[in-house]
Amino acid sequence: MNVLSRPILVLPVMAALALSACAPPSDPADPDGTNSTSMTVLTSFYPLQFVVERVGGDTVEISSITPPGAEPHNLELSPAKVAELADASAVVYASGFQAAVDEAVVQTAPEHAIDVADAAQLSTAGGGTAEDDDAGDPHFWLDPERLGDVTDVVAERLGELDPQNAVEYAANADKLNQELSTLDEDFSTGLATCERRTIVVSHEAYGYLTDRYDLEQTGVSGIDPEAEPAPARIAKIRRVIEGQDVTTIFTESLVNPKVAETLAADLGVTTALLDPIESHADTSGDYLDVMRGNLSALREALDCA
Amino acid sequence: MSLHRRTLPLSTAVLAALVLTSCSTPASTGSGADAPANPATTADRPSEAGTPTSADATDRQEVDGLAPRAVLTYDGGIMAVDTETGDVLTNTESEGFLRLNEAGDGRHVLVSAGKEFRVFDSGLIVEGHGDHDHYYEQAPALTGSTVEAAEAGHVVAHGGKTALFADGSGAISIMDTSAFEDGRIDADEVESFSTDDPHHGVAVPLTSGDLLMTQGTADSRSTVQVVSPEGELLAETTDCPGVHGEAAAMPTTAGDVVSLGCENGPVVYRDGEFHKIHVDEPYQRSGNQFGSHESPIVLADYKTDPDAEQERPTRVGLIDTHASVMTTVDLGSAYWFRSLARGADGEALVLTYDGELNILDEETGAVLHEVEVVAPWEEPEEWQSPAPTVKVGTDGFAYVTEPSAKKLHVIDVAEGTLLDSFDLPETPVELAVVTGEGRHGHDHADGEG
CATH class of the missing domain: 3.40.50.1980 (Nitrogenase molybdenum iron protein domain)
Incomplete structure (x- = not known):
């Protein structure tokens, strides 16, 4: 199989991969891709996983590149993880935070790599990586408003990939944004x-x-x-x-x-x-x-x- | 970069991930199947939780903060000590009389050993991560890398460059201070210069790109020059007999300021030219000088007896390099060249025979603190023999050896308090302290050579 040139299709097999790690993940046994509406989305670390879970709801299968509880900065990717990344319907990540993910995205060139770094308005210019001494502060999600902007971008991009469910994604994003606004207000008043x-x-x-x-x-x-x-x-x-x-x-x-x-x-x-x-x-x-x-x-x- | 270089499972967390996904490997090895993983290339990457990164990997582990490390020589070897726990981290046998010089990067120490400089890695590692740093520690060790130098002499780290001087040949090797990061200096990282004749000299890489260096012979040296990278003579003084000892002070808007000791009063390079400092005595030698990037004042020893076998002054000199004047402070007790240092805020530190570390305001000469640190002592007859030595880390703490008691003391300079004292397994001679953080300026002292 050629990971680099294989077109990204929303195949039911992809969904099966997320559900069962033991399924042969990349055998295109069902190239017609019948009727499943779900996508497999890989998120690079927890706050993005949270956003995609909320925006995608039940129609998106999510897995995280960073294992639960693991320190994400210096993450190393196993061959299996890189292959998962290549096979996912979409990869949601923030460039500049995890060098290994940035490199894997460049290497596997998934068609639907959703980089939220711009939406998050990171305080760095020039797209440095986490390994650079001059990289900016990556921890944008600690500002609920920035995470709200990221939420909008995620909903928009998922909607493009999966137009059937675009309305649902947008509605889910609105709901999450309301909660983030409430959180923001709680912080503002609580720390006033x-x-x-x-x-x-x-x-x-x-x-x-x-x-x-x-x-x-x-x-x-x-x-x-x-x-x-x-x-x-x-x-x-x-x-x-x-x-x-x-x-x-x-x-x-x-x-x-x-x-x-x-x-x-x-x-x-x-x-x-x-x-x-x-x-x-x-x-x-x-x-x-x-x-x-x-x-x-x-x-x-x-x-x- | 090729992907396979980053594909080893390097931590327990990722290992766990692999286990979870391992049964899917027949189809998931697509990107890595034709490219066997290469363990060696992962050794320079930190692991997540202190697990070794590969067969070649070091014992590197992430820590919450770095404890400065003292590197000490003794008769027959080098030891490194954690200055917070007192633990001896390494103890390496090494022949000959060894001198220690900071490489300037906050991590490596250069060991002058006869015909070469050896690179010693303290094992303190700082990696920038956005607007803050992450810290790693590993075992200190000689890296095996050396720089050849006939009669390896002074090391000066200044303005992002490090210059090594070979007294036996007059050869000057200059490299970016950052070149030490990988623990080795390769030929293509070194710029080579040379003085006209071999002599006990020094070279200072200036931030302008020019080079300040002494000229002379084994018998006589009284010239200091500044030359451009193309070899053009930009400034020169020939009025510095017996030139020895140099220190950089706070720069002016026109550039670096460097003070040098002579036998007729110091000379200061400032604003592109040399300025002679007036002294009252016909013979005045400040052969050991200590500067601070934070201060225009340079601390120096102050000797006035041309005939003394071993002069034991109780006065120190404070050279105002910007105003070209020197004042003296009499401490009432003698000191030697290894017992002078500068605090993080420019304070002048002098450990005197009475065992006190005198912490002076370098501007006024006023004593800020007198800290009782070691038992009363005297300078040995041979400058190579052990006696108390003072160094200040970039953390602003002073580190003092007490060879007679085999101890290392830690002093908070700002507070004027003795924080800790540790037992050493050997009698210490030379001392260098690294914190992981590089130095801006530099200073150095020297044997009475």
Whole structure:
């Protein structure tokens, strides 16, 4: 089979692939493509998976390139994944975030590669990749409005691929956009009046969020959630937070209580979880749930009215 | 790029994905079937969760932040120490008297060893990711890469370039500081220059692209020149007898500022020409100078006795390179060339015989902090012998060796506090500290050569 030149068809076999990994995925046993209306869509990481799930509803079979819970930045793609990418009806990704996905898209040249980077208005110019030192901040989904723009583009492109269901996609997108607007309003009002406006984070992923809601982000590296920090590490963290009027350091994963105690005792700060939603574990609810969790964590840390 | 180079399952997460999809492989290997995966090409890519990336891979793992590493020589080898845990990460036997120089990239250290410079990888890796960085650590080691240099001497990293000077031949090897990233220096990465005669000299790559270098012979050296890449002489002073010791200070709008020590007072290259610094003494030598990109002031030792076997000054010099004047501060206790350094904000650091690290405001000479760090000590008769050494990391902490106690101390310069002290398995001689972050400016000291 020639992956590069095979035309992308909406074949029922493709749907079967997503449902059963053991089916021979690329044998065009049924080239007439009878009557199935569903598409297989590969999404490159969780927030895009969420959007496609909501927009596509039941008519789209979705799988994610990034395995659940995995760190997406430095993802490596197996041959099987690359082949899946070549075989999918559409691939939804954001160029510049995952170098391996960018390369696989270039290599396999799927006819329907939906790059949402433009819609997300990433703060980078020139389409660098995540490996470039000068690449911009990729974490656009932490601004619900940007994710709303991405939602519109996804609905439009899916509708082009599958005109029969275009109306449904548009309606689903409208519904999601309403929810994103509500989320946006909740953030705006929830963070309108706060004692503090600076958040100290272990991963400076929140630039779009802090821009939108008029907060400041300061990065502090070196909080190992497991290992008790050395006096020198504490001194460095102190230097970063000194004069910042902060009471909380946000980390991406829960900090071991012993580490938290050390930080509290030495620096007088607590730690709390702020999820950049780069990946997703099934137990944590969907994008909207995690964002609301983030909002309450921010409101508590910033002492918002 | 060919796809197959990136197709190895490199992490547990992806492995899991493979397992899930493995029964579909007969039809899904289309893009990779004719191209066997090549493990070697994946070694330079970080893995997701610290799993080795291939058979060739290192032990590289992602960490939340980097603990600076101290690289230390001892009689018979090199050791590297994690400055937060005190763990000895590597201990490599290596013959000869070894000197350490930062390559300038925040990761590699050059070991001067007789006829060559050896590249030592501290194992601290920073990768940019948008507007923030990701950090990786691996085991420190000599990379096996060397740069030939007869009587390997000074290393100066400045303005994104690193210059290596060979005293035995006058050969100058210049490379982009970033060329060290892969741990090796290849011939096509090196620009070669040479002084007229071999001598104990130094070369400073200027940000203009020009090169500042000393000229002289084994017996006498009193000339400093700035030459263009085409070899045109742009500036020169011949009034610097015994030239030794150089440091770059905060640049002016006209470009780099470099101070050099002579035996009749320092000379400063600034605004494209050399300026002599007035001194009261007929003989005044500041053969060890320490600059900061943040400050026009250069810290220097201050010797005035031409006949001394071993002069033990208690004064240090503060050279205002922009105003061309030098002042002195008497600390009341002596020091040596390895016990001077600069803080991250330009502070002048001097560890004196009384065991105190004196932290001075370099502008006023006022003592900001006196930190008791080591037991009282004295300079050894041979400059190669162990005695306390001070280095400051780009993290702004000072690192001080105490050979008599086999210890390494960590000092918060801004706060003036001793943070930590670690036991070392060997008696340390030379010290270099890398943090993963490269330096903007540079400085260096030297044996009394």
